[in-house]
Amino acid sequence: MKTSFLLIALMMSAVNMPFAAQLPGDxxxxxxxxxxxxxxxxxxxxxxxxxxxxxxxxxxxxxxxxxxxxxxxxxxxxxxGFVDTHSHLWVTTMRGQFRNRDGKFFPVSNQLGARMQPDDIYIAMYSGAVELLSGGITSSGDFFDNIKGPAWGDVGLKALKDSGIRAVMYYGGPDKTTKSPIDMDHLLSLAQQQKPDDRVKLGLGWRLPRELKDEQNWAMRQKEFRLAKQHNLPVQVHVSGDADAMFNALIKRNFLNSSLTVVHATDATQQQLIALKKSGGSLALTPISEQRVGYGLTRLDHFSTLTRKGLGIDGNALAGSGDMFATLRLAALTLSGATKDETQPDARQLLELATWHGADTLGLSAVTGSLEQGKRxxxxxxxxxxxxxxxxxxxxxxxxxxxxxxxxxxxxxxxxxxxxxxxxxxQNPDEGLLKRKANESARRLLSTSE
Ligand SMILES: [Zn+2]
Structure with missing residues (x-):
């Protein structure tokens, strides 16, 4: 344990970026x-x-x-700056591993993710956030679903803060299985320390029970959801896989509300989308990853009912890179191709989707997402x-x-x-050092995963 803390300390001091230290003048x-x-x-x-x-x-x-x-x-x-409404920055050091030989995203990220120590988390999230920033993404809704203990949660939060990005860190569970509870005590203790103008805020990276009939698991999930609501924490939840039943369960069990962001919901019915709209909730669409993992085509016209929606990267490694321009382009080309209409979409509306609407999706529109007096x-x-x-x-x-x-x-x-x-x-990071640390961590994860 001592060794691992020493490693983290060394790594942090090596790649530390003191952006929060002081503001420049005007x-x-x-x-x-x-x-x-x-x-x-x-x-x-x-x-x-x-x-x-x-x-x-x-x-x-x-x-x-x-x-x-x-x-x-x-x-x-x-x-x-662009707003990435949904990401998993901790998978950054798995770049090139999905479909590397026969590897698929979920089994590979589960296997490698299980090996990640806090120092691996730090370098993945930090370098991933720096990559986003470098390409004009200034905010990210980061769904951190690889928190195996408080030290994992702490370094993730520190990585986001150190990187200089604006973020909501959606604090998730230890893996994607939904069997284990989320450490709500730790999340709430971190949330209590946050100040109103903190650049990195906390939310709940919530999941529905994999078995939707598992009432015991529902009881656990309901408790997490209630606690987040009580403490005014925003919530993100994936609706994919058994998406239709999941969306219906969210509606039936009364979980839709204005602080909930549904992620993906690629084939949602109009009825489901209307229910989300009525609740004031929002939707995060991640065109590159949704198409890559085979959820279907992300057609923006399918979601026209909803105004509170934005675009996301869903992890630099899964999307290939943390590139909002590529994300916008795929969304645009999918729409014009599918509608056989060159005038679809309107380019300006798409830029607004990646900025103002993205900020609105994350509940940050009073702070960021447009250039006007009074915003950060x-x-x-x-x-x-x-x-x-x-x-x-x-x-x-x-x-x-x-x-x-x-x-x-x-x-x-x-x-x-x-x-x-x-x-x-x-301005700050030593890119050579950052790449070296990321590659070292990626190699370590691969070498211990057999
Ligand atoms: Zn996701």
């Missing part, structure tokens, strides 16, 4: 093409954004630069000065961003007023 983003992405809002060409104490203090023109750190955004697109400064700047974005003569850049942009075109990332990436470079 930041002025100057002369950018501002896309606020609040539904109904208009783009603001050649505008400035003033960031004061981590908050968007003003959006305007000719804001004075004196005494402020100036980021020149001329010729660049300034957007809210979660911002990405996309520089189209790259071969894959060149040849754009002007007009609405939404389609250019949707169909052409890639994570490497995101040159600046700001979270909660902290500059995480600037001029194309991540």
């Amino acid at each position: 930041i002025l983003i100057k002369n950018g093409y501002i896309m606020p992405l609040k539904p109904g809002s208009k783009d603001l060409p050649d505008h400035d954004i003033l960031i004061h104490e981590g908050q968007i203090a003003a959006v305007g023109t000719h804001l004075p630069a004196a005494g402020r750190k100036v980021i020149n955004a001329r010729g660049k697109f300034v957007l809210p 400064a979660d911002i990405q700047i996309i520089d189209p000065d790259a071969l894959n974005m060149s040849g754009f003569g002007g007009g609405d850049p939404a389609a250019l961003i949707l169909y052409s942009a890639r994570p490497e075109n995101v040159t600046t990332v700001i979270v909660d007023g902290h500059i995480i990436k600037q001029d194309g470079h991540m």
Whole structure:
């Protein structure tokens, strides 16, 4: 036990990023093409954004630069950071293992996940979050369902905090079997320590009984759900596999409410979606992983009834990479292909889905998801000065961003007023060290799993 704590301490000191230490002074983003992405809002060409104490203090023109750190955004697109509504960052160090020979996602992640020690969790979640940030994702709803003891929960929370990302950590159980209870005492003790303006918040990573007739298991699940509700913790739950029966059970047993986010529900009936809408609940769709594991095609038009919905990565390793542009593109192409209609979807609506609606899905729309005065400064700047974005003569850049942009075109990332990436470079992490630690952990998991 002592050795493992020493290892964690060493690893943490090695890759520690002191983003939370102190805020820089005022930041002025100057002369950018501002896309606020609040539904109904208009783009603001050649505008400035003033960031004061981590908050968007003003959006305007000719804001004075004196005494402020100036980021020149001329010729660049300034957007809210993307919101990844559902992920499992702890599987990051299993990249390339699903369908590596005959391995499938669930058995492989169960097998390797069982071997993970807290230091493996830390590096997976930390490096996964840094990857998200690097590609303009500033918030993540991270479903952490590999918590084998308090030390696992603690390092996961620390990894998210250290990375600089905004997150809700949905505290889950020790595995995906749903046999064991979630450590509600530990979750509640962590939740009690959180402050209203903490960047990383806690939620419950809840699961339904695998056997839906198992009333004993339901009693355990009901207790977890009730406790989360009592303490105002948001809840996420997967609806996949026996999805139709699971969704019906959620409705019948009265679990739908405004702090619940249903994940996947690929083939949900309109009746089920209407019940979710009426409850005020939300939906997280993860097009790449849903199609990869064979849940079906994620057709956005199928979910048009719901306004509270967003997109998610569902684990960088399962999606291949933590890339919201690729996620958006797959969602867009699936829809135009399935409807045989080139005008589906609207590019701007899709960008809003990955920003404003994503924040709304996680209950964070008062804090993030759009560029407007009073919100926390979660911002990405996309520089189209790259071969894959060149040849754009002007007009609405939404389609250019949707169909052409890639994570490497995101040159600046700001979270909660902290500059995480600037001029194309991540400010803090030693990427070489991070890759080495992630590869070492991945090799260790593989070598001990036979
Ligand atoms: Zn998931």
